[in-house]
Amino acid sequence: MMREAKKRIVVAMSGGVDSSVTAALLKEQGHEVIGMTMRIWNASSFAGKNGEGCGNCCSHDDVYDARRVAEGLGIPFSVVNFEEEFQRRVIDRFCDDYFSGRTPNPCVLCNQSLKFELLLRRARELEADLLATGHYARIERESQGFVLRKGLDPAKDQSYFLFTLTQDQMARIIFPLGNLSKDEVRSHAARFKLRVAEKAESQDICFVPDGDYVRFLEEECGAGRMDGEIVHVSGQVLGRHRGTYRYTIGQRKGLGLAWSEPLYVVGIDAANKRVLVGEKEHLAVREMRLSEVHWNPAPPLGEIRVACRIRYRHREVPATVAPVDACSAKVVFDQPQQGVTPGQAAVFYDGDRVVGGGWIA
Template sequence: MCAGVIPADFQLAGPLAKRRIVVAMSGGVDSSVVAALAARSGAETIGVTLQLYDHGEAVGRAGSCCAGRDIRDARAVCDRLGIAHYVFDHASSFRETVIDDFADEYLAGRTPIPCVKCNMGPKFTDLFALARDLGADCLATGHYVRRVEGPAGAELHRAADPARDQSYFLFATTQAQLDFLRFPLGGLPKPRVRELAAELGLGVAAKPDSQDICFVPDGDYASLVKKLRPDAETHGAIVDESGRTLGAHKGLIHFTVGQRRGLEIGGAPEPYYVLRLDPVTREVIVGPKRALAVRAARIEGVNWLGGDYAGPMTAKVRSLAKPVPARFVEGRVVFETPEYGVAPGQAAVLYAGDRVLGGGWIAETERAELASV
């Protein structure tokens, strides 16, 4: 794709000069390129930024999707492109639906994924409504996923660049949202996107990508949870499956299923891992790796995009995990071979090849009884 080519995602029905595209702008290079490509398509383009949490201002550094500097960067890009830019304050909604939920999930012994909750709430639900109110024909974002027109309508597919694919975090996208959304970067590698930003003269072309959860300063999520929920650092025991005490901990918020580091226990006959967390007794239950093997996981809040698909599928239970063969049976993801490190609070996302069939939140797991690793 060169800077003058209209991405397929922007080939809307009817003359583009009479169409309106709203672009979700974070102030980063990805959404800025999307805005530039939308403007070059000939459609009226409007940039929209949600003020969610001013992490950058708070800690004095850039690299967070919601920081004040990022809003200024988004505005500067819109000024250069000659398009309108609006900022909407959704900090209260973000705190309730994302930040508070993040803290409460850790207190409940689960491992949350705030980026999915943000996509489910402020980024898609709220922006979707705003785009509709602005009379848009579509809402475009800089996510690295592909929207493919299938026989039964729009489908969600993995990005062409596996290193940038964000489909796991977008499993909760509804069919109505998918029909309205556009992802013009899904077929591009990130280096090409930066080249496009430079070719288009955008000042953010070399801006670093965000690495942390936007509202967690320096990745220290435990400190944030303690600040929001002072009782989060209630001490407890580290025990094996027989109930024998092996050590002590300073709060469940420091642990997740599958974790090995930081246990600081003695007397174990082999390396031990976190098997589960008990929010009632405040116990961290540990055991050997073979005890982590899971044969199935029950999921809640299922969002299904697969229509009547009933063929072979794979499941992904962590953002960095490889998809593994599985079946979806009555709200349960059943793995073909035992899977390890399946943590309640994370998502199980189902695929048919590159297509996202849907997914849900892992509520509980069923252990596979293995004699050895």
């Protein structure tokens, strides 16, 4: 994975165990390591609204942890402020997606726009050879170019979030943890005596640390403007709702409807402020269209067979995918799938290799 010569490497440090071990391993290998933390979200703005702190990769505690780890390793450390870009590229799209009837995945956008565009650019300004992160994935060079592969630990593989990486980016990025398990990473953290060796992992969206995305949306964009009807697939109006953004495809709980069979959200018509519900069989989808498609390393000439993952924790399923034009594709599943959700990412695999992906339209 590592190049033979010693390199100057910027490590994206979040204050967690993964990025801390990444920095420690690279320093141990003799590289010139520079720690860098992105300030992407003003945690005090969240704390000011409900009295709690932000517990994810943007809090003051996390910046403090990253700085202390860097000091312990004896490497330079700095904080770069990307708050405006994060607001514009990630949070604004997050809100727009929900108010347009989609269910967004902001982690993919953050990786694409912040880590591997802006932070990589900052690393190059420092004349760094490479940018390293603590992702559980692998980049390998083959005859046709760079390829992205799953991390060896299937429980931690994060390749799903990285499908937008370009050839130019992969030439300048390394994932030192791609061949390790989480247990091995924690063992390294203990060996290096890192202060974050036992630090818990963050699971929530960093700017919605309490998981209450409805509260966040209403504070950002206001409440009441998306209230409307809950409609059965037959056309029968069954009730009212308090915002289309409160619902996602496949949702069953919280509908508050009396019906002879269990009902699920099968569609969201944001333009008409309607939530469409139906029986479970109405969730089955045989094909879907993707937008903003990325191919690795290049688009196929025609349709190809893939294993398709439609959510991060979704089991990959056999499918046929074909480019429609330069930025869209059509996917046909061998068997109809439930929970196909506009706004989520769909990623294509050939074995452990990522061959492409896009956004469910």
